[in-house]
Amino acid sequence: MSFKSAIHLLLTTFMLFYVMQFAQANVQIGGSGPTFNVTGRVNVTNDTPLGSIISEKFISSAYNAIVVYDISEGTTGAIGFSTTATLSNGNDVYETGTPGIGVRYFVTVSSDPFFGSSQTGEYPIQNGSFKWVLNPTATGTRNFTIPVAVQFVKTGAIDSATTITSIPAVKVTAFNHTTSTWSKTDIVSGTSSVTITKSTCSQPGSPTINLPQVRASAFPSAGSVSGEKPFSIDSNCSGNVKFQFTFKLTSDFYNSSKSILNNKLTGPGAAKGYGIQIVDENNNEIDANNAIYKTTTDSNNFHKSLKARYYRTNDMVQPGKIESALLYTFDYY
Template sequence: MLIRLHAMLCIVLIVAACPALAGTLTFPTAGSMPVLSFPASVSVGRDRAPGSVLSVASGNAGLATSGANCTVTKDVTVNGTLVPGYTNVYQTGVPGIGVHFYITAYFNDTWTDVPTSQSFNVPDGKTPHYTRADLVVTGPVGSGTTSNLPSMFIKFSGSCIETVTATQTLTGSTSVTGNSCSVTTPTLAFDLPRAFSKNLPSVGATTGDTTLSLGLNCPAGVKVGLTLTDAVNPANRSSTLSLAPGSSAAGVGLQIVNGETPLSFGPDSAVAGTVNQWIAGTSTGGAMQVPLTARYVRTSTTLVPGSVNGKATFTMSYQ
């Protein structure tokens, strides 16, 4: 007997389709990023404090979401060259001038530094979402025109949305002038009158006030800072100038006074905020006079007659 066996092979194909993206995210909502630009020209003191903001440009890119029920990540980076020593300020082509970018944090009005990365859940609807760029001082300011400005790149991604990217650029250029003054009286030689012990009866007593003026020529608006340095003892931070070699007197020193205030000595530095730097005034443009008075001051209960000589240098800071 012939027995025939029939075998049946059933192949079942199960196709797992990828789930459709559940939501949408639109950025920017107007179809293009805000136009951000700085003024055509900026004039700033050469030694303005690093971190000073010269101009702010900001705009609303807008953000819209619908049905995005997953965690969304926002990555923001910068296409540019960092200023040495900074982690978020980028070069502009002008010495001492940089750009610092910001973007709205999450869905509130708080600015956050760029670069940044944030993950969050997005509510449905439209909301403002701002971008911002600051023109900032990073060091001694030179003169020139900004070029090859940095740009900010924004990317939204998540499992429930198509990845969305946009680039915030800066338009135009800015001519930067780093202002400084010329010193028209580079040396002041005070010839103090003879003083007697009766003129200096106790420690702290002063006599022999002699006034000369330091002459400058400055552009309008420059805030002039000045630091005096003890040439004999540069580490001196008191208001009494050390006696120079060749002085034979003892128990007496010298003071340099602006108005009624004896000036304390500091380091030879033009950086804004240097120890014992003081502001002589803000120029209205043209000639500027800074009066300084030199005088004797008694420093000890024991007073030895003799010659008194001192030497100080001054460093100008144009802010």
């Protein structure tokens, strides 16, 4: 569940892989599990906007796999991850057995050069499948694990259900250069035990922070800062939830990697060559592109202390008034 707010700143498998199955193949691939049985909690009400994320990512990194290369016969192979479930929202949200709740799947593939793949990192399973393509350049064997993540999304009206007991299974298939396929142990089970809660949260309005007046002499050069003012992001909820707070990237940012906001004012009286920077409570700069503040334990309230301050952005400046806006997204589940 999520909402957006604005802040106005003014005045400024084992991997004992059964190789015998692929005795003549150039790439031998195995996956022995264990299969991920999803447990946890979602938080959703009928007031939750459609498409909202309603759970944290439930992650399992225990799925065991093995790859054996013998490049004397060729150089390609792949591991496929698929589900036959019906799409319910976009190209990556699938229907569960509970009306109004869909599910996304994410697979993380290795960056180890041994696999010879251009695909590394986390990928969603879109339109029913994701295939990790392998292009070996040397012979050898690698045992490894494949992390998989599951996240729930609101897709429609919520009924009186209290648990999600059925989700689409995710299957694993091995491919080699002959285009033959071999089914492996499923990576995600079709059964789950996920509790549905219906807590609601609210904030005490969008705060307006008035920064102090500061003389231009306090900013001797570009990159100078002054006039900081503490503020906080707060929320209170009707039940215990986990929270996640992120900045919403918009054109309001002059430099999002340093969380410097543009001056929205123009014309006579508007300051030029200055912005407003958001930093943490210890004056450390924040990269708004990657900053995620989340809680790991249940609570019925959230508090994040931040500071706003003036930032000189240019060598050429003009004193005047500054007004900026910071948008953020607040998720709780």
